[in-house]
Amino acid sequence: QVQLVESGGGSVQAGGSLRLSCVASGNIDSRRCMGWFRQAPGKEREGVAAILISNGGTAYDHSVRGRFTISQDNALNTLYLQMTSLRPEDTAMYYCAAADGPCGLDRTDFDYWGQGTQVTVSS
Numbered sequence: 001q002v003q004l005v006e007s008g009g010g011s012v013q014a015g016g017s018l019r020l021s022c023v024a025s026g027n028i029d030s031r032r033c034m035g036w037f038r039q040a041p042g043k044e045r046e047g048v049a050a051i052l053i054s055n056g057g058t059a060y061d062h063s064v065r066g067r068f069t070i071s072q073d074n075a076l077n078t079l080y081l082q083m084t085s086l087r088p089e090d091t092a093m094y095y096c097a098a099a100d101g102p103c104g105l106d107r108t109d110f111d112y113w114g115q116g117t118q119v120t121v122s123s
Contacts, residue, residue: 003024004112005115006021009119011121014123020119022036032052034070035097036049038119047105049069051070092119093119094119099111
């Protein structure tokens with residue numbers, strides 16, 4: 001089992017920035033991939049960004065490419081999501097996730113999930 005705890009959410013105005021963090025614990029050596037997902041009210045959970053732990057390779061949804069950056073600090077077992085130029089449509093609950101297998105933006109590939117942190121962007 002892998003436990004994930006997110007932090008860093010909050011309320012910002014459009015154009016602002018936030019950095020989300022996710023600390024992993026437990027059987028962390030089984031992880032191959034880490035990702036960030038988000039879910040707005042009434043919508044499905046969607047992949048935002050993912051990172052391959054071994055070489056730092058990344059993938060982004062087109063809606064956030066160029067504005068969001070996913071990164072990792074393996075010494076701290078921590079995943080980050082730096083979000084800039086935030087828009088009202090970025091408002092959602094953001095979840096950290098870990099996968100033992102394929103690495104991409106498909107939520108069905110992820111095995112472990114955090115409880116989420118809320119991001120609210122006002123216009």
